[in-house]
Amino acid sequence: MNDILIVDDERDIRELISDILKDEGFTTRLASNSDECMAEINAEPPALMVLDIWLKDSRMDGIDILKTVKRDNPDVPIIIISGHGNIEIAVAAIKQGAYDFIEKPFNIDQLTVVIARAMETSRLRRENASLRRGDVASSDMIGSSHSFRALKAQLDKVTKSNGRVMLTGQPGSGKEVAARYIHVNSNRASGPFISVASASIEPERMEEVLFGRETPERGVEKGLLEQAHGGVVYFDEVADMPSGTQSKILRVLTEQQFTRVGGADKVRVDLRVISSTTRDLANEIAAGRFRQELYDRLNVVPIAVPSLEERREDIPELSRHFVAAFNKSQGLPLRDLSEEAEALMQTMAWPGNIRQLRNVIERVLILGDSSGPIDARELPGQSEGPEEEGRVVLSGGLATLPLREARELFEREYLLTQINRFGGNISRTATFVGMERSALHRKLKSLGVVTTSKSGARVAHVEEEEEEEV
Numbered sequence: 001m002n003d004i005l006i007v008d009d010e011r012d013i014r015e016l017i018s019d020i021l022k023d024e025g026f027t028t029r030l031a032s033n034s035d036e037c038m039a040e041i042n043a044e045p046p047a048l049m050v051l052d053i054w055l056k057d058s059r060m061d062g063i064d065i066l067k068t069v070k071r072d073n074p075d076v077p078i079i080i081i082s083g084h085g086n087i088e089i090a091v092a093a094i095k096q097g098a099y100d101f102i103e104k105p106f107n108i109d110q111l112t113v114v115i116a117r118a119m120e121t122s123r124l125r126r127e128n129a130s131l132r133r134g135d136v137a138s139s140d141m142i143g144s145s146h147s148f149r150a151l152k153a154q155l156d157k158v159t160k161s162n163g164r165v166m167l168t169g170q171p172g173s174g175k176e177v178a179a180r181y182i183h184v185n186s187n188r189a190s191g192p193f194i195s196v197a198s199a200s201i202e203p204e205r206m207e208e209v210l211f212g213r214e215t216p217e218r219g220v221e222k223g224l225l226e227q228a229h230g231g232v233v234y235f236d237e238v239a240d241m242p243s244g245t246q247s248k249i250l251r252v253l254t255e256q257q258f259t260r261v262g263g264a265d266k267v268r269v270d271l272r273v274i275s276s277t278t279r280d281l282a283n284e285i286a287a288g289r290f291r292q293e294l295y296d297r298l299n300v301v302p303i304a305v306p307s308l309e310e311r312r313e314d315i316p317e318l319s320r321h322f323v324a325a326f327n328k329s330q331g332l333p334l335r336d337l338s339e340e341a342e343a344l345m346q347t348m349a350w351p352g353n354i355r356q357l358r359n360v361i362e363r364v365l366i367l368g369d370s371s372g373p374i375d376a377r378e379l380p381g382q383s384e385g386p387e388e389e390g391r392v393v394l395s396g397g398l399a400t401l402p403l404r405e406a407r408e409l410f411e412r413e414y415l416l417t418q419i420n421r422f423g424g425n426i427s428r429t430a431t432f433v434g435m436e437r438s439a440l441h442r443k444l445k446s447l448g449v450v451t452t453s454k455s456g457a458r459v460a461h462v463e464e465e466e467e468e469e470v
Contacts, residue, residue, distance in 0.1 A: 004115070005046035007031045007065065008081070009056045013104075017050055020108055021115070034060035038068070042268050045073045048118055050111075051098075053082040053089060063096060070097035071220055072267060075125065077118040081106060139180035142321045143314035145423050147306040151178070154303050159185040164253075166298050167276040169305030172355030175276040176236060178305055183232045188272055191231025194224050199240040206245045207261055214263035223260065225252065228271055235275040238298065239284050243291070250294045273298065308350040308357060313423040316342045318354060322361040323374075332365040340376040346421040348379070412447045412462065415440075419460035424451050 004026050008014045011032070018028040029046065031037040033055055040046070049069065053062035060068070066078055080093040083104035090101040099118045102111060141152055158165055159182050167175040176195065183193045201209050212223030225233060235241070241249065252258050257268045275298045284290035308315070319337055326332040337345075350356050360380060368378045401409065415433070422428040430440045444450070450463045 002026045002119070003029065003044075003046045004048045004050060005029045005031065005037070005040055006050045007037045007055070007062075008050075008052040009033065009054070009058065010052075013052070017111070020112065024112055024115075026115075033058035034065055037065055041069060041073065041076075044270075045076055047076070048115060048122070049076060049078045050115070051078050051080055053080050053093065063092065066093065066096045066098055072265075075122060077122045079111075079114055079118060139177060139184045140321070141177065141181050142318050143311060144317065145311040145313040147311045147423075148314055151303070151306060155181055156185070158182060158301050158303075160187065162272050164272070164298055164300040165274045166300075166302045167274065167305055168302065169276075169278065170307045170353055171278050172353035173305045173307050174354045175305050176234065178303070179232070179234045179274045179276065182274060186232075186272070188231050192228050193232050193234065194228035195234045195236055196224055197236050199237045203242040203245075206242050207248065210245065210249070211258050211260050212263075212267075213261040220260070220263075225258065225269055225271065226267060229269045232272045232274060235273065235298075237277060237279075238275040239277045239279045239281060239290055243289070246291045246294050250291065250297060253294075253297045308353040309420070311423075312346045312421050315346050315357065318357060319345065319361055322358050323365065326362055326365055332362070333368075333370045335365065335368075335371070336373045338373040338375050341374045341379060343421070344376045344379060347417045348381075408447065411443070412449060415444060415447065415449060416460050416462070419444075419449070419451065424460060426451075 002025065004021055006014050006017050006021075006028055007030075008017070009032050014030045014032070018030060021028050029040050031040055035058075037051075051062050051065060055061055055065075062080060062082075066080070069076060069078060074097070077099040078097065080090075080098045080101045081104055082089060082101070093101050099121070100114050102114060141148075141155070143149075143152075155178055165179075165182065167178055169175055179195075180193060183189060196210065198206075208223065210223045210225050212226055213221050215221075248258065252269070252271075253273065256270065257266045259266060281290055281295055281299075285292050285295060316337060319342075323332075323335060323337075327334040345357075352359070363380070364374055364378050368374065415429070418433055419426070419429050422432070426440060427437060430437045433440070435443070444460075448463045449460055451460045
């Protein structure tokens with residue numbers, strides 16, 4: 001950002017400063033009074049302002065403009081210039097948020113040095129604010145399965161645009177990580193990423209949280225939308241947004257501006273909106289709980305985030321990633337996975353998806369050994385007592401079946417599990433289970449097991465028998 005707005009009622013001064021700054025590589029905009037100044041700011045906030053404190057034939061003087069800009073755009077550094085300088089004016093300007101005060105006639109070198117320092121200070125403040133907001137939360141996309149590669153390819157296509165994205169998928173499948181990936185790889189990466197947890201905000205406070213408020217006692221309190229200016233706002237579980245707020249968000253998406261609760265002035269924002277949901281919004285719309293117009297605005301680019309079941313191949317890679325992350329953030333042991341643990345984790349049920357896998361890894365690292373590979377017996381639901389070698393425990397249902405039915409049921413479930421573990425790859429499955437590929441195909445056909453494409457990967461399931469016509 002190197003765009004500087006110069007506000008001075010003297011044309012010669014405006015153009016002189018502009019020529020100097022252009023020689024230094026900056027771009028400039030000029031304004032001669034408060035109306036022109038505010039019009040430029042509302043069109044696009046500059047990276048910095050050079051502001052004359054005395055403006056002839058202007059609705060507001062420099063101090064009034066300073067107060068207004070610092071209220072609505074506090075990140076814009078402002079350098080005050082004046083031909084009638086005194087210590088009182090300088091102190092008043094600094095108290096109202098000016099970066100520095102320079103008296104006319106000013107030294108050219110002094111002005112350029114002050115501007116350079118102000119721009120650098122502003123950049124560092126943005127970086128610090130980004131760190132405080134937790135923008136360092138993970139945006140790492142981990143995986144190599146077909147469904148993961150298909151997801152990442154879709155995300156890569158939308159990173160460079162400003163199009164609104166709707167992420168759908170099961171809870172814990174990584175929708176926020178996908179949203180952060182879009183943000184850090186976009187041209188808004190230096191701007192904020194603000195997450196709005198729609199389900200956790202009380203409905204009666206939603207508008208204050210989003211739009212902010214103005215009160216005589218506390219002045220201006222910025223809402224999340226204003227904090228996201230120049231960056232991305234992520235509406236997590238957008239279906240939980242109150243219906244009254246939905247209509248106001250729709251207006252923000254249309255006009256890119258809003259009014260704070262208790263305020264009268266319009267606040268302009270430049271936002272990219274990413275939203276997510278675990279619900280079927282078509283059903284929510286039919287039930288009258290979600291506005292069709294808002295859905296149409298948000299669902300410009302729909303992207304489905306696959307469940308962990310659809311990307312079982314990625315479980316070992318994700319697990320090692322979490323082990324390394326916990327070692328770095330908490331000092332937990334840096335352990336590998338045994339082959340048995342890998343195989344078991346790829347066959348386990350993961351209703352909580354990646355979030356559940358992350359929690360399991362953390363639990364094992366905390367409660368398990370401090371060295372050596374993670375063993376299958378350390379995983380949840382595995383017996384930690386002594387086992388007789390060569391024996392497996394039958395489930396109650398399997399133990400009540402005749403041998404032929406039990407064997408067929410076991411083979412079907414076993415092969416379904418292995419095929420899905422290897423992402424539908426029949427060759428790898430055949431190698432692991434110790435069968436010729438042609439023999440495995442015949443066995444699957446006899447058991448009624450078929451594979452179909454889902455989220456870019458092959459998924460095995462039992463073929464439904466067609467009902468005979470009577």
